[in-house]
Every structure is written in C-alpha cells, then in structure tokens.
Amino acid sequence: MAALWRYCRQQYDRVLKLAETALAERLMLLFAVLESIIIPIPVDPLLVATVLARPAKWVRLTVGCTLASVIGGGIGWALGGVLGIGIEQILAALPAAIAAPGKFAAVQDGFVEFGILLVFIGAFTPLPYKVIAVSAGVAGFALIPFLAVSLIGRGIRFALIAAIARHHGNYRMVIGLLSIFVILFGGGFWLVH
Numbered sequence: 194m195a196a197l198w199r200y201c202r203q204q205y206d207r208v209l210k211l212a213e214t215a216l217a218e219r220l221m222l223l224f225a226v227l228e229s230i231i232i233p234i235p236v237d238p239l240l241v242a243t244v245l246a247r248p249a250k251w252v253r254l255t256v257g258c259t260l261a262s263v264i265g266g267g268i269g270w271a272l273g274g275v276l277g278i279g280i281e282q283i284l285a286a287l288p289a290a291i292a293a294p295g296k297f298a299a300v301q302d303g304f305v306e307f308g309i310l311l312v313f314i315g316a317f318t319p320l321p322y323k324v325i326a327v328s329a330g331v332a333g334f335a336l337i338p339f340l341a342v343s344l345i346g347r348g349i350r351f352a353l354i355a356a357i358a359r360h361h362g363n364y365r366m367v368i369g370l371l372s373i374f375v376i377l378f379g380g381g382f383w384l385v386h
Contacts, residue, residue: 212246218254222261229265229322230272236262237354244358251359258355259348266316266326266343273330304332309342316346 211217221239228236240258244251304311312334315325322343329339353373 210246212242217246218243218257221254222257225258225261226265226268229262229326230269231323233321233323235319237351240351240355241358244355245361248359251355255348255351255355259344259351262322262347262351263340263343266322266347267336267340269323269326270330270334270336270339273327274333275330276327277331304328304334309334309338312339312342313346316343317350322347 217239221236221243224232224239225236228234236258240254243254247254307314312325312329314320315322326339326343
C-alpha cells in the first residue's frame with residue numbers, strides 16, 4: 194500500500210511540475226477555446242492543475258481561462274449563426290459523443306422557454322457550453338448579450354474552481370467557496386423552475 198501511495202504522489206508531483214510551464218498555460222487556454230466549440234471534456238481539470246502549480250497566479254489563470262472560453266463560445270455562436278438550419282446535417286455527420294444531437298434539440302427547446310437565462314446556466318454549470326453557444330447562434334440571440342452573460346457565468350465558475358484549488362489547504366475557505374457555488378447553482382435552478 195505504501196508503494197502505491199508513493200507512486201501516486203510521484204505522478205501528482207510530475208503533473209504539477211509539467212503544469213508550471215508556460216506551455217501548460219498556453220495549452221489550457223487553447224483547450225478552453227476548443228472546449229467551448231467542439232471538445233466534450235471540460236477545461237476545469239487543466240485550470241486546477243495550473244493553479245495548483247502556480248497558486249500566486251491563480252487570478253491571471255482564471256481570467257485567461259474565462260476569456261479563452263468566452264472567445265470559443267463566440268466562435269460557437271458564429272458557427273450556429275452562419276450554419277443555421279444546416280447544423281442538423283453537420284451534427285449527423287459527427288460522432289454522437291461530439292455532436293450530442295439529443296442535447297442540441299433539448300437546448301433549442303430551452304431557448305424558446307428560458308431565453309438568455311439558459312446561456313448563464315450553460316456557462317456556469319457543467320451543461321455542455323458548446324451546445325448552448327451554437328444553439329444561441331442558431332436561435333438568433335444577439336452576440337453582445339450572449340458574450341456578456343457567458344463572461345459572467347464562465348467567470349464565476351472558473352473563479353470558484355481556481356479559488357478552491359488555490360486555497361485547497363484551508364478547509365474554511367474551501368467550505369465557504371463550495372457554499373457559494375451551491376447557493377448560486379441552487380438560485381439558478383430555482384429561477385428556471
């Protein structure tokens with residue numbers, strides 16, 4: 194058991210050493226853009242790794258990740274606006290894990306009922322933000338409100354995640370931040386229903 198623990202600790206230290214590099218930060222930013230367009234894996238673990246590796250720069254990493262994600266969302270919005278109705282044919286050609294056709298149809302219905310609130314919920318929660326972004330473009334939502342609400346939702350989400358990673362040793366800070374996260378998530382859920 195001690196050997197397994199030692200191995201896990203060595204891998205953890207190795208990942209943190211890699212996350213300290215400038216290349217790791219650039220890759221996180223690129224991943225944040227692509228995650229908002231097509232990649233089905235969230236950028237959050239990369240943000241946590243880079244913050245754990247450089248806790249003094251957690252605010253800069255959070256702002257960078259937020260801006261990169263919103264830029265990706267803007268690209269997704271533009272793709273939805275340009276491709277419009279033809280998006281169904283494109284989704285049919287992609288693997289289901291990437292295209293998420295069922296989620297896309299549900300989001301389209303959600304826009305009719307909830308409007309821009311759905312953008313905030315998609316930006317803040319683990320819902321697939323790329324589907325929200327493309328759907329907002331297809332639905333014809335104005336770009337500036339979409340970007341503003343995305344910036345707020347993504348900013349709050351990434352700030353909470355980075356702050357928890359930054360203060361991982363202070364249990365009071367972690368509990369406080371998690372409480373804020375639960376309250377905000379619950380408030381968003383209450384607004385929808």
